[in-house]
Amino acid sequence: xxxxxxxxxxxxxxxxxxxxxxxxxxxxxxxxxxxxxxxxxxxxxxxxxxxxxxxxxxxxxxxxxxxxxxxxxxxxxxxxxxxxxxxxxxxxxxxxxxxxxxxxxxxxxxxxxxxxxxxxxxxxxxxxxxxxxxxxxxxxxxxxxxxxxxxxxxxxxxxxxxxxxxxxxxxxxxxxxxxxxxxxxxxxxxxxxxxxxxxxxxxxxxxxxxxxxxxxxxxxxxxxxxxxxxxxxxxxxxxxxxxxxxxxxxxxxxxx
Numbered sequence: 327x328x329x330x331x332x333x334x335x336x337x338x339x340x341x342x343x344x345x346x347x348x349x350x351x352x353x354x355x356x357x358x359x360x361x362x363x364x365x366x367x368x369x370x371x372x373x374x375x376x377x378x379x380x381x382x383x384x385x386x387x388x389x390x391x392x393x394x395x396x397x398x399x400x401x402x403x404x405x406x407x408x409x410x411x412x413x414x415x416x417x418x419x420x421x422x423x424x425x426x427x428x429x430x431x432x433x434x435x436x437x438x439x440x441x442x443x444x445x446x447x448x449x450x451x452x453x454x455x456x457x458x459x460x461x462x463x464x465x466x467x468x469x470x471x472x473x474x475x476x477x478x479x480x481x482x483x484x485x486x487x488x489x490x491x492x493x494x495x496x497x498x499x500x501x502x503x504x505x506x507x508x509x510x511x512x513x514x515x516x517x518x519x520x521x522x523x524x525x526x527x528x529x530x531x532x533x534x535x536x537x538x539x540x541x542x543x544x545x546x547x548x549x550x551x552x553x554x555x556x557x558x559x560x561x562x563x564x565x566x567x568x569x570x571x572x573x574x575x576x577x578x579x580x581x582x
Contacts, residue, residue: 354458354484354511354512355512355513355578355579356579357404357405357406357409357579357580358406359406360406360407360408360409360410360411361409361410361411361458361459361512362411362413362456362457362458362459363391363410363411363412363413363457363458363459363460363461363508364413364415364449364452364453364457364459364460364461365388365412365413365414365415365461365463365504366415366416366417366418366448366452366460366461366462366463367380367383367414367417367418367463367465368417368418368419368420368421368462368463368464368465369417369419369464369465369492370421370464370465370466370467370471370474370489371466371467371470371471373467373469373470373492375467375469375492375493376465376466376467376492378492379465379492379493379494380417380465380492383414384414385412385413385414387414387497388412388413388414388501388504389412390498390501390564390565391410391412391501391504391505391508391565392408392410392411392412393565394505394565394568395408395409395410395505395508396408396409398547398569398570398575399580401569401570402570402575402580402581402582403582404580404582405582410459410508412504412508413457415452415457415460416451416452418448418462421462421464422441422444422445422462422485422487423437423440423441423444424437424475425437425478438480438482438483441480441483441485441487442480442482442483442485445460445462445483445485448460458484459484459485459486459508459511460484460485460486461485461486461487461488461504461507461508462485462486462487462488463488463490463500463504464487464488464489464490465490465491465492465500466489466490466491466492467491467492468491468492468493468496471491474489474490474491475489476489477489477490477503477506477507478507478510479506479507479508479509479510479511480510480511481510481511481512481513484511485511486504486507486508486510486511487507488500488503488504488507489503490503490504498563498564498565499561499563499564501564501565502561502562502564502565502568505547505565505568506547506548506550509547509548509570509574509578512578512579513577513578513579514547514548514574514577514578515548515574515577516548516550517529517530517546517548517549517550517571517573517574518530518548518549518550518551523550523551523559524551524553524557524559525545525546525549525550525551525553525559526549527553529546529548529549529571529573529574530546530548530549530550530571531546531549531553531571532544532545532546532549532552532568532569532571533569534571539553540553540554540555540556541553541554541555542554543567544562544567544568544569545559545561545562545567545568545569546568546569546570546571546574547568547569547570547571547574548571548574549571552567
C-alpha cells in the first residue's frame with residue numbers, strides 16, 4: 327500500500343511539472359510582449375584577459391542580439407517590435423551544473439531538473455528586472471583554451487548555457503551563439519549535421535530558392551553557417567549575415 331501511495335504521489339508531481347512546463351511554453355511563445363533575457367557572465371578561468379573582458383560587457387555589448395530578432399520579426403510581420411530584450415545581468419562565480427557525459431535518460435533528466443533548480447536560485451537572488459529567460463555565458467581566455475564545450479538551450483526551464491571566448495575579435499561570434507541558443511529556448515531546432523557542421527538543405531539555408539544555389543549570402547540561424555558549396559560552409563562574422571528561415575520561424579510560433 328505504501329509503495330502504491332508513493333508511486334501515485336510521484337505521478338501527481340510529474341503531472342504538475344508537465345502541466346507547468348506546458349503553460350510556460352505556451353505563454354512564452356504567444357509573443358504578446360517582449361521576452362526579457364538576463365545574460366550572466368561567468369569566468370571559466372582566472373585569466374586577467376577573461377576578467378577584463380567580462381568587466382567591459384554591458385547592455386550595449388548585447389544589443390545586436392535584440393536588434394537581430396527585431397529585424398527578423400519584422401520580416402515575418404510578427405507584430406512585436408522587440409521579441410527579445412537582452413540585458414547583461416550579475417556576474418556569477420559558480421558555473422551551472424554540467425550535463426552528464428554519455429549519461430542515461432534518467433541521468434539527463436536528473437541533470438535537467440538540477441540545472442533548472444540551480445537557475446531558479448540564481449533568479450531568486452538576481453532578478454532585477456524579472457527575466458523570462460536566463461543565459462549563462464561562460465568565457466574562456468583564447469590564449470589558454472583553443473576549443474570550448476558545446477553550448478545548449480533548453481525550452482524546459484528557458485535556460486541557455488553558452489561557451490565563448492573572452493576576446494574582442496570573438497565578441498560578435500559569441501553573440502551569434504547566444505542568439506542561436508535563445509532560439510532553442512523558444513522551440514527552434516538545429517538544422518545542421520553535427521558530424522560535419524554542414525547546414526541541412528533546405529531548412530538550414532537562409533535562401534534555399536536562390537539561383538544559383540551557391541554561394542549563399544547568409545547563414546540560417548539554426549543552420550549556423552553560410553553554405554558556399556555543397557560541401558563547404560563558413561561561420562558568419564556577425565548577426566548581420568544571419569537570417570531566420572521559415573521552418574525556424576514556424577517552430578518559434580512566428581508564422582501568423
